[in-house]
Amino acid sequence: MSAVSELVALRPPRRGLPRSDRAVLRGFSRAELRAWVGTALGAPAFRGDQLFEWLHGQRASSADAMTNLSRADREALARLADFERLSVELCATAADGTRKLRLRGALGAVFESVLIPNPGRGYTQCISSMVGCSLTCRFCATATLGFERNLATWEIVDQVYQAQDLLQREAEATGAKWPARITNLVFMGMGEPLHNYGQVKRAIELLSDPKGAGIAKRRITVSSSGLVPAIERFGREGLAEDIGLAISLNATTDATRDEIMPINTRWNIATLLDAIRELPPSRRRRVTFEYVLLADVNDTDDDATRLVALVSEFDCHVNAIPFNPHPGTPLRRPSPERIGRFVARCRAGGLSVHIRTPRGDDIGAACGQLALEAKT
Numbered sequence: 201m202s203a204v205s206e207l208v209a210l211r212p213p214r215r216g217l218p219r220s221d222r223a224v225l226r227g228f229s230r231a232e233l234r235a236w237v238g239t240a241l242g243a244p245a246f247r248g249d250q251l252f253e254w255l256h257g258q259r260a261s262s263a264d265a266m267t268n269l270s271r272a273d274r275e276a277l278a279r280l281a282d283f284e285r286l287s288v289e290l291c292a293t294a295a296d297g298t299r300k301l302r303l304r305g306a307l308g309a310v311f312e313s314v315l316i317p318n319p320g321r322g323y324t325q326c327i328s329s330m331v332g333c334s335l336t337c338r339f340c341a342t343a344t345l346g347f348e349r350n351l352a353t354w355e356i357v358d359q360v361y362q363a364q365d366l367l368q369r370e371a372e373a374t375g376a377k378w379p380a381r382i383t384n385l386v387f388m389g390m391g392e393p394l395h396n397y398g399q400v401k402r403a404i405e406l407l408s409d410p411k412g413a414g415i416a417k418r419r420i421t422v423s424s425s426g427l428v429p430a431i432e433r434f435g436r437e438g439l440a441e442d443i444g445l446a447i448s449l450n451a452t453t454d455a456t457r458d459e460i461m462p463i464n465t466r467w468n469i470a471t472l473l474d475a476i477r478e479l480p481p482s483r484r485r486r487v488t489f490e491y492v493l494l495a496d497v498n499d500t501d502d503d504a505t506r507l508v509a510l511v512s513e514f515d516c517h518v519n520a521i522p523f524n525p526h527p528g529t530p531l532r533r534p535s536p537e538r539i540g541r542f543v544a545r546c547r548a549g550g551l552s553v554h555i556r557t558p559r560g561d562d563i564g565a566a567c568g569q570l571a572l573e574a575k576t
């Protein structure tokens with residue numbers, strides 16, 4: 201079976217990507233915009249660069265705003281192109297300052313994005329790549345939504361632009377000279393990013409462009425549950441050089457991983473680690489292994505010992521994530537003592553381990569909790 205047909209065999213979407221009769225320019229690359237202005241407007245390529253800055257630097261939502269274009273070009277743009285933006289359905293703020301944005305995209309699709317204040321300055325934004333998810337990880341609330349569809353490129357990048365708009369309004373309201381900055385991006389919201397590989401790759405190019413959001417590639421991390429063919433592509437196409445990869449591992453035996461992450465029945469732990477071994481070495485980035493700690497499932501001393509044996513050959517970091525409960529799940533978070541013991545054993549084995557503090561769990565925004573719940 202080819203890699204593509206294997207991927208298609210994962211949970212199928214209820215819909216395809218939305219199509220529009222008009223050009224959805226916010227999803228175009230810089231090169232595509234330069235070509236498009238030539239064919240659609242008969243304009244020189246530099247008009248494409250001007251359009252890029254309006255769409256991604258100024259976050260313009262209509263051709264009228266594009267004052268350095270001629271009236272004729274603006275009228276043609278209004279006729280031929282689509283400048284749609286997401287609408288913000290809800291913005292909930294947690295006690296720790298984490299914000300959850302619930303957003304509505306094309307065809308009424310609803311999904312979420314989380315803005316997390318960094319300890320120093322600025323924000324990390326956790327963005328979604330799908331409406332629901334094509335996978336069925338047992339510890340994840342998003343999995344309960346089923347899989348509606350992949351997000352289009354413009355819907356991925358506009359999550360960041362909506363958050364930038366929010367920070368801009370806050371700066372204006374408080375009289376701050378500059379809005380707070382989004383410095384880091386993690387593709388760890390709704391969906392398996394590498395199962396929407398093409399749109400995610402395009403979104404990274406747009407978001408890292410200095411004339412757009414300008415987020416450095418080394419500050420962008422893509423998470424994967426272990427989609428081996430797409431991890432191989434991630435390495436082959438050069439993304440692994442700059443973009444961080446976080447592997448959601450969560451178990452140390454195939455029996456347990458099969459149970460809590462059914463994707464393991466397709467690509468088991470050994471196959472997954474082989475794929476990581478084959479990634480070209482990055483000068484800048486270490487692989488991160490995410491490990492959601494589940495009481496009596498994957499938190500024993502033996503698990504800690506096996507985790508050390510599995511990953512210590514890699515230049516890696518382990519994020520231990522105490523499970524964030526969600527309604528209807530039988531899974532539980534281990535006690536603080538159990539978590540401490542697990543982490544201490546891993547550290548004694550030489551691993552670099554960080555215990556991830558839950559952020560925004562009082563508004564259902566913490567890791568694994570995004571499920572369009574009505575908590576505010």
Ligand code: SF4
Nearest residue numbers: 333335337340343391
């Ligand atoms: S953990 Fe990630 S890949 Fe797994 S179901 Fe949740 S959103 Fe999908």
